[in-house]
Amino acid sequence: xxxxxxxxxxxxxxxxxxxxxxxxxxxxxxxxxxxxxxxxxxxxxxxxxxxxxxxxxxxxxxxxxxxxxxxxxxxxxxxxxxxxxxxxxxxxxxxxxxxxxxxx
Amino acid sequence: xxxxxxxxxxxxxxxxxxxxxxxxxxxxxxxxxxxxxxxxxxxxxxxxxxxxxxxxxxxxxxxxxxxxxxxxxxxxxxxxxxxxxxxxxxxxxxxxxxxxxxxxxxxxxxxxxxxxxxxxxxxxxxxxxxxxxxxxxxxxxxxxxxxxxxxxxxxxxxxxxxxxxxxxxxx
Numbered sequence: 001x002x003x004x005x006x007x008x009x010x011x012x013x014x015x016x017x018x019x020x021x022x023x024x025x026x027x028x029x030x031x032x033x034x035x036x037x038x039x040x041x042x043x044x045x046x047x048x049x050x051x052x053x054x055x056x057x058x059x060x061x062x063x064x065x066x067x068x069x070x071x072x073x074x075x076x077x078x079x080x081x082x083x084x085x086x087x088x089x090x091x092x093x094x095x096x097x098x099x100x101x102x103x104x
Numbered sequence: 105x106x107x108x109x110x111x112x113x114x115x116x117x118x119x120x121x122x123x124x125x126x127x128x129x130x131x132x133x134x135x136x137x138x139x140x141x142x143x144x145x146x147x148x149x150x151x152x153x154x155x156x157x158x159x160x161x162x163x164x165x166x167x168x169x170x171x172x173x174x175x176x177x178x179x180x181x182x183x184x185x186x187x188x189x190x191x192x193x194x195x196x197x198x199x200x201x202x203x204x205x206x207x208x209x210x211x212x213x214x215x216x217x218x219x220x221x222x223x224x225x226x227x228x229x230x231x232x233x234x235x236x237x238x239x240x241x242x243x244x245x246x247x248x249x250x251x252x253x254x255x256x257x258x259x260x261x262x263x264x265x266x267x268x269x270x271x272x273x274x275x
Contacts, residue, residue, distance in 0.1 A: 004113045017114035036115045065152055066215060066225065076228035085154030086118050093116055103145055104216045 006032050018093055022053065025096030034094045041094070045082055048074045052095045062092045064102040127156045127270035129263075134275065135167030137179040137207055137219075143275040144168075144222045151229035158270070159226070160263050161254075162236035165275075166243065169235055169251045174219050179207045220251070227253035234258050234266070 003010050007028040012020045017036075019025060030049060034041050041049075051072040055063045065088050068074045074082075083090035088100045128150045132143040143159060150157045167173040181187040181194040181203045193199070208218070217225060227233060235250050235257040247257055258266070 002114065006113065013114060015114065016116040018116060036113070037118050065148075065229070066217065069225070070215070076225050080229060086152065088152055089116070090118050093118065102215075104148060104222075 016099075018099060019096040020098070022056065022096050025053070029096065030094050033096070037090055037093065039083065039090065039094065042082075044078070045094070048072065048079070048082060048091055049095045052091055052097060056095075056097050061102065062088075062095075062097045062100040064088055064100045064104060066104050067102070125156065125269075127158075127267075129158045129160065129267040129270040129272045131160045131162060131263075131272065131274045132165035132168055133163045135164035135173070135177060137177040137204060138184075139275065140165075140168045140177055140219055141211070141216070141222075143273070144219070144226065145216075146273060146275075147226050147231055148222070148229065151226065151231050156270075157226075157230075158232040158234060158266060160234045160236060160258075160266075162239050166236060166239040166245075168219060169223070169233060169254050170243070170245060171249055171251060174223075174251060177204075177219060179204045223251055223253060234263065236260070236263075 002013055002015075004013050009024070009029070011024045011029060014020050031041060034045070039045070048068065051068070051074065052063050055067065055071065063072060065076055065079055068079055068088075068091070069076050079087040079091070083094075092099050128147070130143045130147050132140065134140070143165075147157050147159050161169045167177060178200055180200045181189065182199070183191075183194070187194065187203070211218075216222070223233065233251070233254045235247070235254050237257050237259040240246065240257045247254065250257075
């Protein structure tokens with residue numbers, strides 16, 4: 001685990017760069033993380049991030065693509081459009097959440 | 105624990121999986137409920153990692169994409185030691201229906217979709233579904249008889265062309 005200064009604040013990240021404490025996350029950090037992976041955040045991104053963070057807080061696990069479609073109202077197609085190639089991991093990264101562990 | 109700055113923040117590898125273009129082909133050759141899922145789960149996982157993915161449904165695996173069978177795949181415990189139950193009981197009448205019902209409940213319980221919905225999810229994620237020509241001919245089926253996201257009915261030779269340079273998994 002490392003401590004990193006982002007937007008003037010210290011945050012904890014793991015070896016890969018995923019944040020390890022969701023409570024340290026804020027929107028400024030999200031913008032920095034998104035730009036790290038080449039994503040500019042739109043309203044649709046923010047809606048997905050908001051659901052992912054609420055769901056993770058409630059369920060204790062990061063939502064998978066299936067969960068985003070079923071409970072979050074963000075279809076699989078839309079997830080691939082918003083977060084290309086690796087949607088679930090990219091959403092987790094930008095949202096300050098651990099990588100999703102579910103298989104589906 | 106170390107302290108870094110924004111400039112040295114580690115960035116996870118979330119880009120293209122392989123500059124050369126990693127590609128996965130999965131052959132689904134079995135049509136029982138328990139043998140349908142491994143291929144579908146692997147395909148879905150590969151797509152979630154940004155990998156070009158094709159599934160070729162052949163022989164009994166054709167049942168997974170055939171409209172009249174896809175929602176009625178069965179799980180039979182007969183001859184399956186993984187059920188951890190007495191082989192004497194497995195052949196009793198009604199056991200296949202019971203075991204199928206149990207497995208569907210277990211699958212639903214961990215929020216894994218039924219077969220049709222799973223195929224839709226794979227297609228939405230950019231996965232390619234292909235039916236086998238010989239299987240179609242044997243069952244006298246055409247493309248209209250197959251799940252509507254299936255892109256085509258192709259021959260074994262077509263599949264060999266399609267899978268050039270791909271990692272191929274046989275289920």
